[in-house]
Amino acid sequence: MQEVLTQHLSTAEYLAWEEQQEEKHEYEDGRIYAMAGATENHIIITDNCTAFLVPKLRGGTCYPFSSDMRVNITENIYYYPDLLITCDERDCLHRNYKSYPCLIMEVLSESTEARDRGVKFAHYQTIESLQEYVLISQSAQRIEVFRRYNSKLWLLQTYTTGETIQLQSINLDIPIAEIYAGIDFGD
Numbered sequence: 486m487q488e489v490l491t492q493h494l495s496t497a498e499y500l501a502w503e504e505q506q507e508e509k510h511e512y513e514d515g516r517i518y519a520m521a522g523a524t525e526n527h528i529i530i531t532d533n534c535t536a537f538l539v540p541k542l543r544g545g546t547c548y549p550f551s552s553d554m555r556v557n558i559t560e561n562i563y564y565y566p567d568l569l570i571t572c573d574e575r576d577c578l579h580r581n582y583k584s585y586p587c588l589i590m591e592v593l594s595e596s597t598e599a600r601d602r603g604v605k606f607a608h609y610q611t612i613e614s615l616q617e618y619v620l621i622s623q624s625a626q627r628i629e630v631f632r633r634y635n636s637k638l639w640l641l642q643t644y645t646t647g648e649t650i651q652l653q654s655i656n657l658d659i660p661i662a663e664i665y666a667g668i669d670f671g672d
Contacts, residue, residue: 496560500581509553512563520565526623527592529667531567534590534621537663538570547572547587547655555582556589558608567592567621570655573614585614587654592621606631610639616654626665 493515494502502517503510509520523531531552538549549570555563563582566589573585589609591601601620609618610633618631618639626646631639632653644650650659 496563499563504581509565511565512561514561521594521596523592524594524623526668526670527567527594530592530621530623530664533664533666534568534659537659538568538657541657542570542655545572546574548576550583556586556612557582557584558612562608564605564608566590571614572655584612586612587614588617588619588652589615590619590621592623594623617652619650619652621664623668625670626661628661628664 494512494517495515496512499510499512499517503512511518511520535549535551542549547570549568552565552567554569555565556569557563557579566586568590569583569586570588571583571586573587576583576585591597591605593601606618609615616633620629620631622628628644628650630642630644630650630652632642634640642651644661646661648661650661650664652659
């Protein structure tokens, strides 16, 4: 990720500035970072997840939001995960961001994987409502689900080709084939 502005902005300045931008930018302690462009596989995987989850959650109390919705971690940190799901009625109060997701999904890429596994996961872990963090490879059928065990411990379960992913936070199973439908792993 590349820092966009040399001057630091307050949270209010960032939110106002971001509403005027054509591209998305994440915000971390006064610094603004441009979001990287997505590959075809990244887009297909995100769309497949959204297409599977939306009808399954429709009519319930949980709502999925794609990469156009910010998640507010603290007053000074806003990210755009590839997909988030919230079941918390407090998230109805804000139309431009959500603060109480129970599940966050990120599709990994070479340029973002270290950040998704590192600083972002560290920040996401501070969200008390978050129960699962899902990392999806776009280069192989491999999905890692980190589940909150208690306030300090997260357990990892890895899924590969032919398996069904259990999303315990929303009581839903997704066949891995649904997520990777239409993906070409060739060069």
